Amino acid sequence: MLARTENPAFEGFSAERGRAFYFAPRVIIGLGEANCASCHLDDPTQAIRAHRAKVLCRACHVIDESEHPDPDHAKKRHLGAFSPAVNPERFRDFDRVERHFEVNCRMVLQRACTAIEKGDLITWLITLR
């Protein structure tokens, strides 16, 4: 419904667009080129172990707490896979999801993500095996 308000021509979410969105090159100010995969992995069905996975250090080590969606729980040794296809904890807690979208989209895109971008992304993530 929200997606249709944004774009009256909306015809449903697209996994293909979601994948393209996830990998599209962006710039994190002060850090350089990055995308969602920089912290959530090229293969979001994989879990992350600290210092074993190729993710930005900033995913767990933050200088300024405002740049992290959840500074109280920033430093973790293990982050579950990003895809809800393999990690049932993902995209379940609406407030948490929105908070993380808010911080990460601002950091990576310098703006909020649209409802269509979020829907496309989740549509792609649930197709992964």
Ligand code: HEC
């Ligand atoms: C600098 C690292 C970084 C980048 C880049 C990044 N994220 Fe995240 N993201 C995190 C961290 C850290 C968490 C919290 C830990 C976790 O849940 O894995 C998180 C969690 C999330 C969550 C919460 C999902 C849930 O239900 O648990 C969403 C949604 C999210 N990110 C979306 C995005 C999107 C969309 C992009 C690309 C535009 C992106 N992130 C790029 C670091 C990042």
Ligand code: HEC
């Ligand atoms: C998945 C989360 C995660 C990522 C990503 C990560 N770390 Fe860590 N790192 C940790 C945790 C957890 C500790 C242990 C900190 C503690 O015990 O307080 C740690 C500790 C360290 C320490 C030892 C000093 C200290 O604070 O205890 C260094 C140095 C370090 N990390 C560097 C890096 C660098 C460089 C990168 C990027 C290449 C990186 N880390 C990426 C989670 C991570």
